[in-house]
Amino acid sequence: MDIISGKNVIKNISWLIFDKVFVLLIGLIVVVRIANYYGPTEYGLYQYALSINTLLGVIVLLADGRVIKKRYDAGNEGHIIYNTTVAKVFLSIVSLIIGIIILVIMGRDSKFNIIYFLLLLNNIVINLGFGFQNYFEYQLKSKNVVIASNIATIISSILQLIAISLDYSIVVIVFIIFSSSVLKLGILYTQFKRNYKFRIKTSIDFDIVGAIIRESIPLAIAAAASTIYHRIDQVMLGSMLGVSEVGIYSISNKMISVVAIAIGPLSVSVFPKMIDWYSSNRELYYKRYKAITSLSTWIYIIGTIFALLVAPLVFTRFLSDAYIQSLSLFRIHVLGTFFSYNAVMRTSHFTLTNNAHILMISQIISALSNIVLNYILIPYSGVYGAAVATVITQFMSMFLLNIFFKNGREVFWLQLKGLNPIYIIKLIKNYLI
Numbered sequence: 001m002d003i004i005s006g007k008n009v010i011k012n013i014s015w016l017i018f019d020k021v022f023v024l025l026i027g028l029i030v031v032v033r034i035a036n037y038y039g040p041t042e043y044g045l046y047q048y049a050l051s052i053n054t055l056l057g058v059i060v061l062l063a064d065g066r067v068i069k070k071r072y073d074a075g076n077e078g079h080i081i082y083n084t085t086v087a088k089v090f091l092s093i094v095s096l097i098i099g100i101i102i103l104v105i106m107g108r109d110s111k112f113n114i115i116y117f118l119l120l121l122n123n124i125v126i127n128l129g130f131g132f133q134n135y136f137e138y139q140l141k142s143k144n145v146v147i148a149s150n151i152a153t154i155i156s157s158i159l160q161l162i163a164i165s166l167d168y169s170i171v172v173i174v175f176i177i178f179s180s181s182v183l184k185l186g187i188l189y190t191q192f193k194r195n196y197k198f199r200i201k202t203s204i205d206f207d208i209v210g211a212i213i214r215e216s217i218p219l220a221i222a223a224a225a226s227t228i229y230h231r232i233d234q235v236m237l238g239s240m241l242g243v244s245e246v247g248i249y250s251i252s253n254k255m256i257s258v259v260a261i262a263i264g265p266l267s268v269s270v271f272p273k274m275i276d277w278y279s280s281n282r283e284l285y286y287k288r289y290k291a292i293t294s295l296s297t298w299i300y301i302i303g304t305i306f307a308l309l310v311a312p313l314v315f316t317r318f319l320s321d322a323y324i325q326s327l328s329l330f331r332i333h334v335l336g337t338f339f340s341y342n343a344v345m346r347t348s349h350f351t352l353t354n355n356a357h358i359l360m361i362s363q364i365i366s367a368l369s370n371i372v373l374n375y376i377l378i379p380y381s382g383v384y385g386a387a388v389a390t391v392i393t394q395f396m397s398m399f400l401l402n403i404f405f406k407n408g409r410e411v412f413w414l415q416l417k418g419l420n421p422i423y424i425i426k427l428i429k430n431y432l433i
Contacts, residue, residue, distance in 0.1 A: 026153050026154065026157045029157070030157045030160050030161065031251075031254055032318050032319060033160075033161060033164055034160065034164065034170070034173060035247065035251060035319065035320075035323065036319065036320045037164050038170050039247075039322060040243075040244040040245075040247035040248055040322050040323065041243055041244050041247065042170050042247075043170070043247040043250075044238070044242070044243035044244050044245065044246040044247030044248070044250070045111070045112055045115070045170070045243045045247075046115055046170055046173070046174065047234060047243075047246050047247055047250040048112075048234065048235070048238040048243050048246045049112060049115045049116040049119055050119060051231045051234040051235050051238070051246070052099075052102070052116070052235060053099065053116065053119040053120060053122075053123065054227060054231045055227065055228060055231050055232070055235065056095045056098060056099045056102075056120070056123075057095060057123055057227070058220070058223065058224035058227050058228070059091050059092075059094055059095040059098070059224075060088055060091045060092055060095060060123070060127055061216070061219070061220040061223045061224055061227075062087075062091055062213050062216050062217065062220045063084060063087040063088050063091060063130075063212050063213060063216055064212075064215075064216035064219045064220060064223070064351075065130075065134050065137070066219065066271060066347075066348065066351045067212055067215045067216045067219065067351070068080065068084050068134055068212060069134065069137075069138045069271065069272065069275075070275065071208070071212070072135070072138055077135060077196075078199050078200045079203075079205065079208070080131075080208065081131040081132065081134075081135055081200055082131065082200050082203070082204075083204065083205050083208045083209050083212070084130065084131040084134060084212065085127075085128065085130065085131040086204055086209060087209045087212055087213060088127035088128075088130045088131070089124060089127055089128060090209075091127075092123050092124040092127045093124065095120070095123060096120045096121070096123070096124065099116070099120045100117075100120070103116055103117070111169070111170075111171060114171050114174075115170070115171055115174045118171075118174045118175060118177075118178050119174065119178075121178060122177065122178045122181050125178070125181040125182055125185055126181055126185075128185055129184065129185040129188045129189070132188045132189060132191075132192040133145050133188060135192075135196075136191075136192070136195075137269075138272060140269065140272060141195065142269070144188070144191040144192070144195060145188065147187070147191065148184045148187035148188040148191060149184060151183070151184075151187055152180040152181070152183045152184035152187065153180070155180060155183060156176055156177060156179070156180030156183075159176045159179075159180075160173050160176050160177075163176060218356035218357050218359065218360040219347070219351060219356045219359060219360070221360040221363070221364065222347070222356065222359035222360045222362070222363040222364075223363070224363075225360075225363030225364045225366060225367035226363050226366075226367070226397065228367040228370070228371075229363075229366055229367045229369075229370035229371075229390065229393045229394075229397070230390070232367070232370060232371060232374065233249070233370070233374055233386040233387075233389060233390055234246050234249055234250060234253075234386075236371075236374045236375075236378060236386070237249055237378065237383065237386055240378050240379070241378065241382060241383075245382065245383050247323075248322075248323055248325050248326055248329070248383060249326075249329060249383050249386060249387075251319065251323050251326040251329075252326045252327075252329035252330045252333050252387070253333065255311070255314070255315075255326070255330050256330065256333045256334060256337060258307070259300075259303060259304060259307050259334055259337050260337050260340060260341075263296070263340055263341060263344055266292070266296055266344055267344050267345070267347070267348060270292060270345070270348070271348045273288075274288075274345075274348055274349075274352060275352065278352045278353075286414075289345050289349065289414055290414055290417050290418065292344065292345055293342065293344065293345055293414060293415060293417070293418035294417070294418045294419070294420060294421060294422075296341045296342065296344040296345075296418070297338075297341055297342045297418040297419060298421055299341065300337065300338055300341035300342070301338075304334055304337070304338070307334065308331065308334065311327060311330055311331070312327060315327040315330070325383060325384075328384065329383060329384065329387045332384065332387040332388060332391060333387055333390065333391065335391050336390055336391035336393075336394035336395070337394075339394045339395055339397070339398040339399050340394065340398065342398070342399065342415050342418055342419075343398035343399065343415060345414075346359075346398065346402075346411055346415070347359060349411060350411075353407065355405075355407045355408070358402070358405045358407060358408045361401075361405075362396075362397055362401040362402070362405075362408075363397055365396070365397075365401060366393045366394075366396050366397035366401070367393075369392075369393055369396060370389055370390065370392075370393040373385075373388075373389035373392060373393065374386055374389045376389075377389050399412070399415060402415070
């Protein structure tokens, strides 16, 4: 890793982590206020609608960001960005249509219907800006995405707190969230036009759109299965027990996002360098793989010790007694986060080595296992059963199942070696040299 490139990666990771920390801190303040004010039932209704929408959103994963980044060449950026946006919006509209059909079949009350439909529209708005965001990430200029995200977050959070103080319905909260996505899109577009002078070529290239979708299929199925086993527990809790349990369970998930804060920034920022390392120096690539895996693993270990010490104070001081179970759920969920940190390089590696089928198969097995485990454990131990099912699934998905694939065994051993902190010392030493 040369000094300039290394600094760019670190700078990009820093901006993304800052964004995660800022959005999470603001978000937690607002979420706690919303959860306490509306109670587990109303808040659970919103989270139930959000979980179903998240599951529907897996369709959009058929245009994978890593696949798109591999296609950028000098002179074709505008063409790729435009067709990426076309692919994402088309898939979002398909998701919208399926979502409306499901809504009609469900036959819920008007409040749920409005929340649900606004969230469907929100998915389309978010994906309108995906091309800009993806290119900023590819260029290691996530600062621009962070600025757009933070401005929208601040305005949205202030408006949500005002809505609560005025005793507005939770529907208004969801409308504000939708409006903030529109604002973020506008800022993102302005930032893009200011930073890049090339023209966005407005012509649909069905060959590129088709190629992106075809190459994304294994990754999309893997990501979809991952989303299913992360969200299906809330949908099943809502169907089997009630929306109040969904509200309690979702608070633990929200707090877990604090523990998982470094995963996304690290993975997104390192991937462009992984492309270079893999194509130019395989020996260096595997050295960096072990070092970054070790770094990520130990970030988790140190961060989790701190999180478990602080969690009781946070849960008891800021949340009402109605959410008291969330603390125990958090302690279970945090165990599964280890595998997310330990496997931070896994998806990118399988993408580069054309082994995305390993992700696809292992995630499908994991998703099905999670559904079965939920059906067994939820009736037996309620929300705790759903949490245990998720942790078991994370262990299988991101670690254990690697060993059953010929090209996955090296990843299994690389992740196991990630427990050794000596690779972090070597990374720092090489960087300084």
